[in-house]
Amino acid sequence: MLMIAKIDEILREAMVVIGKVSSRADLEAAKAKFLSPSGSLRELIKGVALLSKEEKPAVGQAINVCKSEIDAMLAAKLVEIESAEAESLLGEAPDPTLSKAGSGGTFCHPLTQIKNRIVEILGKLGFSVADGSEIETEWFCFDALNTPQSHPSRSESDTFYFDTAVAVENVAKSDSERYILRAHTSTVQIRTMLQQKPPIKILSPGTVFRRDAIDATHSPSFHQCEGLVVEEGTNVCDLKATLAFLFEELIGKGCEMRMRPSFFPFVSPGFEVDFRSENLGKLSNRWIEICGCGMVAPSVFKNCGYGDDAAGFAFGVGIERLAMLLYGVDDIRLFFKNDARFLRQFATPML
Numbered sequence: 001m002l003m004i005a006k007i008d009e010i011l012r013e014a015m016v017v018i019g020k021v022s023s024r025a026d027l028e029a030a031k032a033k034f035l036s037p038s039g040s041l042r043e044l045i046k047g048v049a050l051l052s053k054e055e056k057p058a059v060g061q062a063i064n065v066c067k068s069e070i071d072a073m074l075a076a077k078l079v080e081i082e083s084a085e086a087e088s089l090l091g092e093a094p095d096p097t098l099s100k101a102g103s104g105g106t107f108c109h110p111l112t113q114i115k116n117r118i119v120e121i122l123g124k125l126g127f128s129v130a131d132g133s134e135i136e137t138e139w140f141c142f143d144a145l146n147t148p149q150s151h152p153s154r155s156e157s158d159t160f161y162f163d164t165a166v167a168v169e170n171v172a173k174s175d176s177e178r179y180i181l182r183a184h185t186s187t188v189q190i191r192t193m194l195q196q197k198p199p200i201k202i203l204s205p206g207t208v209f210r211r212d213a214i215d216a217t218h219s220p221s222f223h224q225c226e227g228l229v230v231e232e233g234t235n236v237c238d239l240k241a242t243l244a245f246l247f248e249e250l251i252g253k254g255c256e257m258r259m260r261p262s263f264f265p266f267v268s269p270g271f272e273v274d275f276r277s278e279n280l281g282k283l284s285n286r287w288i289e290i291c292g293c294g295m296v297a298p299s300v301f302k303n304c305g306y307g308d309d310a311a312g313f314a315f316g317v318g319i320e321r322l323a324m325l326l327y328g329v330d331d332i333r334l335f336f337k338n339d340a341r342f343l344r345q346f347a348t349p350m351l
């Protein structure tokens, strides 16, 4: 049968051609030669229509077998090429002095830029950066912050818990203490108060974790910046002036701010802060909720071993939330996708 012989011939030719392939370009060319609409196998398929009813099944089957063998040879070749590429990358000693081809220079991620701005602005008021830990215990994340066992944020559906039970050094706590991924940066208030003596003036930017499903405004990990001041005589006016300075420097002159009473277990009184500005595109001239704050609650001071005369304030801002508002970004996922086309829009020299 002429057709079957032709199919055999194509298969033999494909073995030779694909056998010699050594690059992605060769692979594409080989694929086109045999499988593209004008390739030799496709040409043959067109001829099947002219065959008799009896001949068609055998020829059809032979064509299918031939196509799947060519597909398999191409796939095997691709694996070979990919592993050769990976090996050659491994073999090259990295040159740290080179910037990545096409990267357009080095610049900070937009979230890092916002974080750096906050640290820079509040640095002018004497705040320094304090470090915390992303893996925490329930005591640091909740109990020490006066958050009762029944608080919804402590549920397994809100917070990530490890199975391991732990003993926390020098700290009274319940038997069921477990490791968790911190749900907020307020934990650093406690760590700092246990380590330092007043006056304290710290910022703690960092990653936090919550069991939220991912959508345009939620992510199971995001970033906050906590602020804490502990100093005798500190009052709500100091808190308000600090935040007003932060937002005016961040957003620009003419930015207004207001504080509404609100509840957070670790502050008393507690407030929710809104700002309003005419420089915020679509969101201009509207009150926008931006951070929680308040005067550190007496029970929190007590948990850290401080006396009744201790006074101070704390606040916490969401870095993604600020970045979305300031840059007009409407989907939080864009910050984590690492698409260079998105990130490059925020390219400014590293601070």
Ligand code: DAH
Pocket: 183, 184, 185, 186, 226, 227, 264, 266, 267, 291, 292, 293, 294, 314, 315, 316, 317
């Ligand atoms: N930890 C709070 C949260 O994640 C934010 C917050 C509210 C921080 C009030 C504070 C504060 O320091 O005083 O939602």
